[in-house]
Amino acid sequence: xxxTTKQSQIIETLSTKEGASIDEMMKLTxxxxxxxxxVLSRVIKKLEGFELSSEKQDADRRYYLKPTExxxxxx
Numbered sequence: 001x002x003x004t005t006k007q008s009q010i011i012e013t014l015s016t017k018e019g020a021s022i023d024e025m026m027k028l029t030x031x032x033x034x035x036x037x038x039v040l041s042r043v044i045k046k047l048e049g050f051e052l053s054s055e056k057q058d059a060d061r062r063y064y065l066k067p068t069e070x071x072x073x074x075x
Contacts, residue, residue, distance in 0.1 A: 006031070007039055014043075014052070014065035021060040 006029040013020045013028060020028070025036045040063065044052045054063045 007043075010036075010039060011043065011047070011050075011065060014063055019054075019062040019064035021062055023060070025063075 009028055010020070010025055013025065022033055022036055025031070026033060029036065031039075040052060043050065043065065051066050052063060053066060054061050056062075
């Protein structure tokens with residue numbers, strides 16, 4: 001049985017077409033705003049193969065996690 005972590009819940013939510021706002025991620029995890037923002041920073045830096053993007057919709061900013069194409073290295 002795999003353990004669901006709060007970070008994995010955020011990654012799953014950000015991977016959806018709808019993405020998520022900071023407030024939605026706060027409600028999902030019970031974290032404070034600065035903690036959610038810290039995880040978003042860490043996701044960008046530590047999870048290879050993903051790109052975090054955002055767009056402003058009405059009064060909210062929505063965040064999305066998109067897979068990126070890995071560059072192949074030549075030996």
